[in-house]
Amino acid sequence: MEPKNDTAALIQNHRSIRKFTEESVPKEVLEDIIRSAQWAPTSHNVQAYTIISVTDPDLREKLEELCGPQEYVGAAPVFLVFVADFHKHALISEDQGTAFEMEEAENVLVGAVDTALAAQNAFITAKAYGLGGVMIGGIRNAPHKVAQLLELPTWTFPVMGMCLGYPEHLPGQKPRFPLPGVWHHNKYQEKEVQEALPAFDQITRSYYQNRPVNPKRESWLEQMASYLAAPRRPQMTTFLKEQGFTFK
Known part of the structure; x- marks a missing residue:
């Protein structure tokens, strides 16, 4: 719709x-x-x-x-x-x-x-x-x-x-995560997330492999695993403290 x-x-x-x-x-x-x-x-x-x-x-x-x-x-x-x-x-x-x-x-x-x-x-x-x-x-x-x-x-x-x-x-357009994995009711729905992950893996793998510009072999899940496997911009922590946000 x-x-x-x-x-x-x-x-x-x-x-x-x-x-x-x-x-x-x-x-x-x-x-x-x-x-x-x-x-x-x-x-x-x-x-x-x-x-x-x-x-x-x-x-x-x-x-x-x-x-x-x-x-x-x-x-x-x-x-x-x-x-x-x-x-x-x-x-x-x-x-x-x-x-x-x-x-x-x-x-x-x-x-x-x-x-x-x-x-x-x-x-x-x-x-x-x-x-x-x-x-x-x-x-x-x-x-x-x-x-x-x-x-x-x-x-x-x-x-x-x-x-x-x-x-x-x-x-x-890049695909987005299945709605049931994002929209939960009354509490966090772990089961919905677990079920959405393999479904989205298939969707994104097909999208990235078939897009006409800059195709990729990896799915979104594989990209996220790689993205989060290393520290992200650790220099920001030092910078924030130097800018006055010292934290307790």
């Missing part, structure tokens, strides 16, 4: 776009995208994020290398960096003469969630304008260097980048 409204269809037709036309994104469109980001849900109205548009060619080139390299970071008409930001709250606490308690993991979670929700709002709005794009987790590959390039103050950290532009073409 197809979605019954345009918003659901927009969301459920998601594809990551990495190749763009040379058409620029109008300033008023980008401004509207950022306004939508601001209207994302935010914990306790903290609004713990900042969005940086990177337009300087030299900065783009350096970020492209740090993120992978990923050439679309430099080539996309728009590149945004979504930053979790408690720096302004530190200024507020100083001005108000109150304590600034940032030793718990909760505030890192709030910052990451607030920022991700803002990014998703921006992404959906961009698609409503006919744009496409891709999220860039590689912005966390070298957080110290990214922070230096973007002059990020203490109490901030990069969460993701976002490439946006008009799609050169639409690739196929």
Whole structure:
């Protein structure tokens, strides 16, 4: 059954776009995208994020290398960096003469969630304008260097980048995990997850082997096992502590 409204269809037709036309994104469109980001849900109205548009060619080139390299970071008409930001709250606490308690993991979670929700709002709005794009987790590959390039103050950290532009073409959609393995009722349904795993293994193995661009032999299960078999960006732990999030 197809979605019954345009918003659901927009969301459920998601594809990551990495190749763009040379058409620029109008300033008023980008401004509207950022306004939508601001209207994302935010914990306790903290609004713990900042969005940086990177337009300087030299900065783009350096970020492209740090993120992978990923050439679309430099080539996309728009590149945004979504930053979790408690720096302004530190200024507020100083001005108000109150304590600034940032030793718990909760505030890192709030910052990451607030920022991700803002990014998703921006992404959906961009698609409503006919744009496409891709999220860039590689912005966390070298957080110290990214922070230096973007002059990020203490109490901030990069969460993701976002490439946006008009799609050169639409690739196929990657399969998603079976609904019963994701949507549980009243409690965590271990049996549903166990049953969904082999079913999804078959679906993804066929998808990756038969897609016309960059086919793979591995299924999603095999990819996830490999992905989680090694530490992921351990430098982020050190970086977060140096940015003020010391943890107890």
